[in-house]
Amino acid sequence: MTWLLQLYPRAWRRRYGAEVTAMLAEEPRSLRLALDLVAGAVDARMHPQWTPGAAEAEGDHEMTANTACTYARTGYAPHRAKISAAWMLGISLVSVVIGLTVSSAFGDSLYTEALFTSAFFIALLVSNFEGRDPRPYTGAARVVILTTGSALIYGFFLAVSLVAERL
């Protein structure tokens, strides 16, 4: 469940990530807990709070320069940030719901474990595509690329889980 913390802004994770990770270790996994974390991530992105610890950890000026370089290099468009974030959170949420549903119906398995692990990276892939302007591919090409990419990511983590189990 700690992978959901990847949905939070980096400054937030540096400030509170270790504390929340320790807290999650003592909380039983549930859909309610997952939804609470996703809602918290949306809030942390929509209403970032200034705290002395977060500002020190982030290095505000350096981050601004780095962020500008990242925008210039990748074509990431700030005005599409909300759409990108919505894809990120939406896919993560759907993955959690599917994973928990499958887990409760058939029990924990390598397939659901791989789904939980790959969800963030699939969400990152789609969010990255949708956050660009102009978008690199449109229509059917985008659907094929994203579907294939998602399947490859899931396949990779499934393969890693299978290999890890045999070792």
Place this chain on the structure above:
Amino acid sequence: MSRQQTGLDDFGRFAEPALLILISLADGSKHGYAITDDIEQVTGVRHGPGTLYGALARLESRGFIEPVKSTDRRNPYRLTDLGRAALRTRLAALEAVTRAGQRRLVASEG
């Protein structure tokens, strides 16, 4: 956002969890998990980490609480003087509302 604001009025859905955190910290410093347990004992409601840390971040950013130096990953927090004053103000307001409600209820029944 000014750090000198003295109320929880702009906390939105985090106003109630924030008040409960202030109440929990009124008798001494606690880390997140202990705060959650304490709130559950007092109210019967267990807040998830997303809600708890949404409220904690707001309280810390306004200077109502501050972290206590600790080597533990579970960092404890304590009330600041500003937080104690905000809690007093809030509890006094709630007390006035409670008194008014009870007075009207008694009047309507009598």
